[in-house]
Amino acid sequence: MNELEQAGLARLRDGWTSGGAMFEFAPVSWKEAATASSPDEQERRLLAIAAQALDVALRPAAPKTLKRRPPLPVLALPMLPDRLRPALRAALKFAADARLKTRVAALVASRGFVLHPMDWTPAASSQESPEVYAPWVDWQAGADDEKQSRREHLTAETWDDFYPAARRSALVDLRRTMPALARTLIETKGASEPAEVRLALIELMRFGLNADDVPFLKSLSTDRSGKVREMAGRLLARLGEHANPTDGGSEDPTAELAAFIEEGKSGFIRRRTTYAATKLKSPAQQARRADLFASCYFRDLASHFGKTESDFIGAWQFGVDDNADLFLVRMVSVSGSDAAVACLADMLVAAGGRLVLLTLQLMLRLDSGRKRVLVRQILNDAQNLAALNLVDGAEAGWLEWGDLANGKTLSALRSAVSGDNDVTKRSAEQYLEAIGFLANPVTAEKLIGEVVAAGLPPASPSLGLLRLNAALAENPSQTDR
Amino acid sequence: MQLDLKTIEALAPDQASLGAAAKLTKRSNWPRLETNEQLGLIWGECQGSGSNPYRVAFDTRDHGYKCTCPSRKFPCKHILGLMWIGATAPASFARVDQTPEWVNDWLGRRRKPGQQPTQAPASSEGKSIDEASRPDESAPVEDAAAAERREAAQRRRAEDTRSAVSAALDELDQWIADQLRLGLAGFVDACSERCRRIAARLVDLKATALAGRIDELPARLMALRGEERPDAAIRELGKLVLLAKAWRAAPDDAELKRLVSTSETRDQILANPDAVHVESDWEVLGEKIVTRRDGLVSHATWLLDLKSSAPRFAVLLDFFPASAGKRSGAFAPGDRFKARLVFYPSRNPLRALVAERLGDAAPGNWSDFARAGDPLAAYASFQDGAPWLTDCPIILPAGAIALDEKDGAWWQAASDPHGIALPVAGSVSQTLLGLDLAATAALWNGARLELLASQSNMGRLDLS
Numbered sequence: 001m002n003e004l005e006q007a008g009l010a011r012l013r014d015g016w017t018s019g020g021a022m023f024e025f026a027p028v029s030w031k032e033a034a035t036a037s038s039p040d041e042q043e044r045r046l047l048a049i050a051a052q053a054l055d056v057a058l059r060p061a062a063p064k065t066l067k068r069r070p071p072l073p074v075l076a077l078p079m080l081p082d083r084l085r086p087a088l089r090a091a092l093k094f095a096a097d098a099r100l101k102t103r104v105a106a107l108v109a110s111r112g113f114v115l116h117p118m119d120w121t122p123a124a125s126s127q128e129s130p131e132v133y134a135p136w137v138d139w140q141a142g143a144d145d146e147k148q149s150r151r152e153h154l155t156a157e158t159w160d161d162f163y164p165a166a167r168r169s170a171l172v173d174l175r176r177t178m179p180a181l182a183r184t185l186i187e188t189k190g191a192s193e194p195a196e197v198r199l200a201l202i203e204l205m206r207f208g209l210n211a212d213d214v215p216f217l218k219s220l221s222t223d224r225s226g227k228v229r230e231m232a233g234r235l236l237a238r239l240g241e242h243a244n245p246t247d248g249g250s251e252d253p254t255a256e257l258a259a260f261i262e263e264g265k266s267g268f269i270r271r272r273t274t275y276a277a278t279k280l281k282s283p284a285q286q287a288r289r290a291d292l293f294a295s296c297y298f299r300d301l302a303s304h305f306g307k308t309e310s311d312f313i314g315a316w317q318f319g320v321d322d323n324a325d326l327f328l329v330r331m332v333s334v335s336g337s338d339a340a341v342a343c344l345a346d347m348l349v350a351a352g353g354r355l356v357l358l359t360l361q362l363m364l365r366l367d368s369g370r371k372r373v374l375v376r377q378i379l380n381d382a383q384n385l386a387a388l389n390l391v392d393g394a395e396a397g398w399l400e401w402g403d404l405a406n407g408k409t410l411s412a413l414r415s416a417v418s419g420d421n422d423v424t425k426r427s428a429e430q431y432l433e434a435i436g437f438l439a440n441p442v443t444a445e446k447l448i449g450e451v452v453a454a455g456l457p458p459a460s461p462s463l464g465l466l467r468l469n470a471a472l473a474e475n476p477s478q479t480d481r
Numbered sequence: 482m483q484l485d486l487k488t489i490e491a492l493a494p495d496q497a498s499l500g501a502a503a504k505l506t507k508r509s510n511w512p513r514l515e516t517n518e519q520l521g522l523i524w525g526e527c528q529g530s531g532s533n534p535y536r537v538a539f540d541t542r543d544h545g546y547k548c549t550c551p552s553r554k555f556p557c558k559h560i561l562g563l564m565w566i567g568a569t570a571p572a573s574f575a576r577v578d579q580t581p582e583w584v585n586d587w588l589g590r591r592r593k594p595g596q597q598p599t600q601a602p603a604s605s606e607g608k609s610i611d612e613a614s615r616p617d618e619s620a621p622v623e624d625a626a627a628a629e630r631r632e633a634a635q636r637r638r639a640e641d642t643r644s645a646v647s648a649a650l651d652e653l654d655q656w657i658a659d660q661l662r663l664g665l666a667g668f669v670d671a672c673s674e675r676c677r678r679i680a681a682r683l684v685d686l687k688a689t690a691l692a693g694r695i696d697e698l699p700a701r702l703m704a705l706r707g708e709e710r711p712d713a714a715i716r717e718l719g720k721l722v723l724l725a726k727a728w729r730a731a732p733d734d735a736e737l738k739r740l741v742s743t744s745e746t747r748d749q750i751l752a753n754p755d756a757v758h759v760e761s762d763w764e765v766l767g768e769k770i771v772t773r774r775d776g777l778v779s780h781a782t783w784l785l786d787l788k789s790s791a792p793r794f795a796v797l798l799d800f801f802p803a804s805a806g807k808r809s810g811a812f813a814p815g816d817r818f819k820a821r822l823v824f825y826p827s828r829n830p831l832r833a834l835v836a837e838r839l840g841d842a843a844p845g846n847w848s849d850f851a852r853a854g855d856p857l858a859a860y861a862s863f864q865d866g867a868p869w870l871t872d873c874p875i876i877l878p879a880g881a882i883a884l885d886e887k888d889g890a891w892w893q894a895a896s897d898p899h900g901i902a903l904p905v906a907g908s909v910s911q912t913l914l915g916l917d918l919a920a921t922a923a924l925w926n927g928a929r930l931e932l933l934a935s936q937s938n939m940g941r942l943d944l945s
Contacts, residue, residue, distance in 0.1 A: 017711045019664025040658035044722045047661065051719020052868055054712055055927045056861050062902030066883040066891055072915030082940065086582055117912045118942055139915060458520060459588035
C-alpha cells in the first residue's frame with residue numbers, strides 16, 4: 001500500500017468512525033474499483049477494500065518498548081519425563097495450597113527431577129521449595145540473566161552476583177560444610193545490608209551453629225536492629241551463652257517466670273523433684289506468663305531452679321496446663337541447646353498420645369532421624385494423622401511398608417475408605433496425600449492396592465501423589481532424561 | 482465381563498435407542514475398544530455424527546456409564562452399542578492394564594455405587610432387543626413417482642432457502658450501509674444490541690451460519706483495546722460484504738453455503754467425491770471452546786499434520802448445547818494419532834472429520850518448517866483464497882513473548898527482535914516470558930494471535 005492509499009485509508013477510517021459517506025475521499029484507484037450505481041453500494045465496496053487493506057497490507061506496529069524477560073534458567077536436575085507429567089498434574093491438582101504443591105516438587109526433586117515450568121514454578125518469596133529451584137525463585141523475583149550466568153561460588157567478591165534465594169541456598173551449603181567461611185561472609189557482607197536482610201542472614205547461623213560462632217553473635221548485641229539482637233541472643237542461648245554477660249543475663253524476668261512454676265515432689269520411695277505450672281487467676285497473668293516464656297531463655301530458667309536443661313525437662317509435669325506445656329516447648333525450640341531439644345523430642349514421642357503433637361513445635365531443630373521417629377509414632381498411634389501434614393521439613397520417600405502395616409494407620413485408612421462417613425473419607429484422602437510424600441515407591445504401590453481393595457475408587461484424585469511416587473520408582477532411561 | 486442382552490434391554494430408555502444402538506454394533510464404527518477386566522470396565526471411541534469421535538465408558542460392575550455425545554437420552558445409543566458389543570463380541574475388546582486418563586477422570590468424579598440415588602429398577606417393558614436386531618423392513622419401497630415428488634419437493638425447498646438467504650443478504654447489506662452512515666463509533670458502543678437484531682433477522686431468513694458469526698462479532702471487538710475497535714469493525718464488516726458478494730456470485734458453492742446458511746452432514750462429506758482425504762500422523766495442537774450467544778458451545782480441536790513438509794492444519798469442529806454441560810473432547814492437547822481425515826471442500830481446506838482412526842503416533846518434534854521470514858505470509862495467501870475468513874492457523878518461527886508498557890503480550894521474532902512482532906490475545910503465563918520458543922502454532926485473526934502450542938527449549942508447551 002502506497003502513502004496516498006494509507007492517507008486515504010486514514011480519511012475513510014476517520015469519516016466512517018463519525019459517520020457519513022466517504023466515497024469522495026477515497027484514493028483514486030479505490031474509487032475506480034468501487035464505483036457503483038448506488039451510493040450505499042459504493043460505500044460497501046470501499047469498506048471491503050479497506051478491510052482487505054487493514055487485514056493484509058497493514059501490520060500491527062510493535063511498540064519500541066517491548067520488554068523481554070531473561071531466559072528461565074536451566075536447573076541442575078533433568079526435567080520430569082513427559083510420560084510422568086499427567087500423574088504429576090493430577091498430584092498438583094489435588095494439592096490444595098502452595099505448601100502442598102511445593103511438597104510435590106520436593107518429592108520429585110528427591111528422585112532426581114525438576115518439574116516443567118508450565119506445570120509449577122516456585123513463588124518469588126518461596127523459601128520452602130527445594131534448593132535446586134533457587135535460580136527460578138530469583139528469576140521470579142526479577143533476577144537478570146547476566147548475573148545468573150556469571151556466578152560460580154559464593155565469596156565476598158561474588159556476593160553481589162547472587163540473588164537472594166541463590167545466596168541463601170549457597171550460604172546454607174557453606175554453613176553445613178565450612179561454617180567459619182560462611183560466618184565470615186555473613187559478618188563482612190551482612191553489615192552493609194538493611195535490617196531485614198541482616199536478620200535473614202543471621203537466622204542462617206542456626207545451620208552448623210557451634211562455639212566458634214559465639215564472638216560474632218556476641219558482637220551483634222550492639223546491632224541497630226532489635227530483631228537482630230533478639231535472634232543473636234537466642235542463638236547464643238542455644239550455645240549456653242548470653243549476649244551481654246555484664247548484665248547478668250535476663251535474671252529478673254527469669255525469676256518472674258519461675259514464680260509461675262511450682263516445685264513439687266513425687267514418688268514414695270525415691271522422692272524426686274517435679275515442676276508444674278501454677279494455677280493462674282487472671283487473663284493478665286496468663287498474658288504476662290506467655291510473654292515471659294517467649295522472651296526468657298530456657299537455660300536460664302533451668303539454672304534458676306538449679307537444674308540442667310535435661311533434668312528440668314525430665315521434671316516438668318506435662319498435662320497440668322496445656323498452655324504452659326506449649327510455651328515451654330516453644331521456649332526450648334527457640335533457646336534450648338541441641339541436647340535439650342533432642343531430650344524433649346524423645347520424651348514427647350515416647351509419651352505418645354496428645355503429647356506427640358507438641359513435638360511439631362520443635363521441627364526446625366530436629367534432625368532427620370528424629371523427624372522419622374516422630375512420623376512413625378504418629379502412624380503407629382493413628383490418632384493424630386492430620387499432624388502428618390504439619391511435619392515441616394520431613395524428608396521425602398523413605399517410609400517403609402512395615403511402618404504403615406505394623407501400626408494402626410493401615411487399618412484406620414481401610415476402614416475410613418470403606419465406610420459411609422464422608423468426613424472421615426475426606427480426612428483419609430488428606431492422609432493418603434501426606435503418605436504419598438513420605439512413602440518409598442514400594443510402600444506407595446502397596447498402599448494404593450490396599451485402599452483400592454478397601455473400596456477407594458482406583459482413579460480417586462487423592463491417590464495422585466502415591467501414584468506419582470510409585471511411577472517415579474522406575475529408573476528412567478537416558479532417553480527420558 | 483458380565484453383560485447380557487437382557488441388561489441392555491432393561492437399561493435402554495426406549496425402543497428407538499435400542500434400534501439406533503443396533504446400528505452401532507459394527508466393529509468399523511469403533512476405532513478403539515478396550516477393557517480392563519480387573520476393574521470391570523469397558524470403553525471405546527465411537528465415530529458419531531460429530532467430527533470428533535465420542536468417548537464411551539461403561540462399568541460392568543455397577544452399570545455406571547459415560548459418553549461425551551450431547552444426547553439427552555440416558556444411556557445414549559453409544560453406551561448401549563458398547564454394551565451390546567461387550568455382550569455379543571467380547572473378543573473385540575483389547576485387554577489392557579492401564580485405563581486412559583479420560584476414563585480415570587470419569588471414575589474419579591462419579592458417585593460411588595452406594596451413594597447413588599435409589600432408582601426404580603429398569604424395566605424391559607415395551608422394549609425388545611430382538612426387534613431392534615432385525616433389519617428395518619418397515620420402510621416402504623419408494624416408487625418412481627414418489628421419488629420424483631420427493632426430489633421436486635427438495636428442489637423447491639432449496640429454491641425457497643436460496644430466495645430467503647438472498648433476502649437476508651439484502652438486509653445485511655442495508656444494515657452495513659446504515660452502520661457506516663450512523664458512524665462506527667456508535668456501532669462499537671452499541672454493537673451487542675445491533676448485532677443481535679440483525680442476527681435474529683438472518684435466522685428468520687435461513688442465513689443461520691452468518692447469523693452465528695454476526696452474533697459473535699461484539700465479543701471479538703470487545704477483546705481488543707478501545708482504540709483498535711473502529712479498525713476491527715471495518716475489517717469485520719468488510720469481510721461480511723465480501724462474503725455476501727461471493728455467495729451471490731456462486732450460491733451453490735459448498736464453502737459459501739456452509740458459511741452463510743447450513744453445513745453438510747457427516748455422511749454428505751464422506752460421500753462427497755470432491756472432499757480431500759489425508760492419511761497422516763496428527764498432533765492435537767490445542768482446543769478452542771467458546772460458548773456462543775445463541776446458546777451453543779463451539780468446540781474446535783486444531784490439528785497439525787506431522788508428515789507434511791509445509792504446515793498443514795485441520796480443525797475438528799463440533800457444536801453442542803451449552804445446557805448439556807461441560808463436555809470433554811476426544812483428544813487432549815499434545816495427543817498424537819494416525820488417522821485418515823476428510824476435509825470439507827473449501828478454498829483453504831481446514832475443517833475436517835476423522836474418517837478413520839489408525840492408532841497412536843510416536844512422540845517427537847514438529848517438522849522443521851518454521852523458518853525465519855514473514856510469519857504472516859501464510860495468512861496473506863489464506864486471505865487471497867478466501868478474504869471473508871477470519872482465523873488462520875500459522876506456524877511462527879523462533880521467537881519469544883515480550884510485554885509492552887500496558888503488560889500486553891507480544892510474540893517477537895528471534896531473528897529480528899526490533900522488527901516483526903504480533904500482539905497476543907489475552908494474558909499469558911509469566912513463565913512463558915522466560916522461554917525461548919523454537920516454533921509456535923497460533924491462530925491469527927488480523928489483530929491478535931491466539932497461541933495454541935509451542936516447541937521450546939523446555940519441550941512442548943500447551944498454550945491453548
